[in-house]
Amino acid sequence: MSEITQEQLAAFKKDVDEKPEAAILRGAVTTNGILKAARDNQRAGELTPVFSVDLESSPVANQLQSGRCWMFAALNTMRHDMKAMYGLPGYFELSQSYTFFWDKFEKANYFYNNIVATADKATTDREVSFLLATPQQDGGQWDMIVAIIEKYGVVPQSAFPESQASSHSAEFNRLFNGKLRKDAIALRNLVNDGASQADIDAKIEALNKENYYMLSLTFGEPPLSFDFSFRDKDGEFHREQSMTPQNFFKKYIGWDLSEYISIINAPTEDKPYNQTYDVKMLGSVVGGRDVKHLNLDLDTFKDLAIKQLSAGENVWFGVDMGPKLDRVAGLMDTELYDEDSLFDIDFSLTKAERLDYGDSLMTHAMVLTGVDLVDGQPTKWKVENSWGDKNGHKGYFTMSDEWFDQFTYQVVIKKEYLPEELRDIFESATPKELAPWDPMGALA
Known part of the structure; x- marks a missing residue:
């Protein structure tokens, strides 16, 4: 093994002392932090929130202290269509707490089924350890919200408003995950003691009954039916009585969700382009829609997003929201901070290297609502976030095209915008199964 010696330390210190700029840079960084010291203010000024393709904007929502970005992004794409069709008021939102309730409920059952399927393995087995590390969490992917x-x-939202726990979920998650781990002990013991499938199913049903009660007290009782009233864009009053959630979706949103599919850009050797992928043990609803990705090259990936925006449809998309971000100004740009020059170190990695070596994965989902095209090529993108209206331009962020290239991993595209050969691949190709911990299985 290679030991750090006192001689090496002395040489390192001497090297710092001999750099005339070190003292000034140290003062800048220790006083302001790395990002402020490395920020390129001129570059920030160039990222103006003006776009050649700019869909109508709604007031942004706020997920507060919860990890529901993927859910907010999906429901926001749908409410935009509703508002455009019916002229609903700016503050109108679909209930993120309602889908959150059912997501928690279904994820617990999904966890139980995976625990039973792996009960013959030791708790130190990587798959079992993966399950027990986080039995359920707030995050998710497009196909998971579709299944819900x-x-x-x-x-x-008027039919199922926010609760304290839906907006501040850490306390509930800690308690709920503890319960699920305890439930895992009981289920594994049943399987390993030779219990019948009927006995295992009965135990899962009893545990789900406890979960429903816990969720009902924490988030509220989800409505079986509700009344809905509004004035349309012509000022005419409408009232719907005893609407079920399913009928509400069918009448007021009406999307054929099977037409919206997940497209990814993962330029790693283990994921050839023009092939579909699923992820082992990733999902929420047992018997519901599975997670399925079509991996495409970057140019095609971006072109599909532009086509959908140009046709007047917003785009759900997933990114790594950590790097090169100014949260307050609402800017996402690879040139915004020059840490390389600040430290005289090359920090660069390719997109594939970041994925392969654990430096990046999808952590956040938002909505593309615009793009600025110059000679047909994108230069920057308009992004609807779900962090409230205090950040960015009234909650909307500006993302440079270079940032899109490096840190955007997923877009949801309507099949009609895909070339026929890609539609055929998605429909007919057998997906390659990825490991549960693959970065394309990360939850936004």
Whole structure:
């Protein structure tokens, strides 16, 4: 092994002392922090929130202290269509707490089924350890919210408002995950003691009954039906009585969710382009829609997003929201901070290297609502976030095209915008199964 010696330390210190700029840079960094010291203010000024393709904007929502960005992004794409069609008021939102309730409920059952399927393995087995590390969490992917909506529908926020736990979920998650781990002990013991499938199913049902009660007290009781009233864009008053969540989705949103599919850009050797992928043990609804990705090269990936925006449809998309971000100004740009020059170190990695070596993965989902095209090529993108209206331009962020290239991993595209050969691949190719911990299985 290579030891750090006192002689090496002395040489390192001497090297710092001999750099005339070190003292000034040290003062800048220790006083302001790395990002402020490395920030390029001129570059920030160039990222103006003006776009050649700019869909109508709604007031942004706020997920507060919860990890529901993927859910907010999905419901925001749908509410934009509703508002455009019916002229609903700016503050109108679909209930993120309603889908959150059912997501928690279904994720617990999904966890139980995976625990039973792996009960013959030691708790130190990587798959079992993966399951027990986080039995459920707030995050998710596009196909997971689709599975929830297809089974439970949606409701307006007025029919199922926010609760303390839906907006501040850490306390509930800690308690709920502890319960699920305890439940895992009971289920593994049943399987390993030779219990019948009927006995195992009965135990899961009893545990799900406890979970429903816990969720009902924490988030509220989800409505089986509700009344909905509004004035349309012509000022005419409408009232719907005893709407079910499924009928509400069918009448007021009406999307064929099977037409919206997940496209990824993962330029790693283990994921050839023009092939579909699924992820082992990733999902929420047992018997519902599975997670399925079509991996495409970057140019095609971006072109599909532009086509959908140009046709007037927003785009759900997933990114790594950590790097090169000014949260307050709402800027996402690879040139915004020059840490390389600040430290005289080359920090660069390719997109594939970041994925392969654990430096990046999808952590956040938002909505593309615009793009600035110059000679047909994108230069920057308009992004609807779900962090409230205090950041960025009234909650909207500006993302440079270079940042898109490096840190955007997923877009949801309507099949009609795909070339026929890609539609055929998505429909007919057998997906390659990825490991549970693959970065394309990360939850936004």
